[in-house]
Amino acid sequence: MTALVIGADYLGAIxxxxxxxxxxxxxxxxxxxxxxxxxxNIPKTTAFVLVFTDYVNHNMARMVKNHAKAQSVPLVYAKRSWCAVERKLAGIGL
Structure with missing residues (x-):
């Protein structure tokens, strides 16, 4: 499964x-x-897009939302902490 992560300079343990x-x-x-x-551009094999809300500006978030919606890719917004990411991924069934 492929994921597109937007935001943060370094993903670390996530x-x-x-x-x-x-x-x-x-x-x-x-x-x-x-x-x-x-x-x-969102790769065609992308299962979901994860956006770190504390690292992107409003314009970037809007562009990502529009691209994901156009390609029918699930979009997940979370803070850059594993607890927040894990909670949101559970919400989409992962």
Whole structure:
């Protein structure tokens, strides 16, 4: 299963915990560079998009929401802590 993670410079232990949950490939966009908005595309094999709300601005969150909605990919918003991420992933059945 592939996941797209948006926000944060470094995923740390969250990456390893996601792999334990069955995510085999993680695409990561930091969200800091304004040019990333123009080049952003969601891979077709993406199972869900995870957005770290404390690391992205409103414009980036809006763009991600529009892209995910257009491709019918589940979108998860969470703070950058494993407890918050795990709770949200359980909400989508992961």
């Amino acid at each position: 990456e390893y915990k996601m792999r334990e949950k069955g995510v085999t490939e993680i695409a990561h966009i930091t969200g800091r560079n304004p040019g990333e908005l123009k080049r952003m």
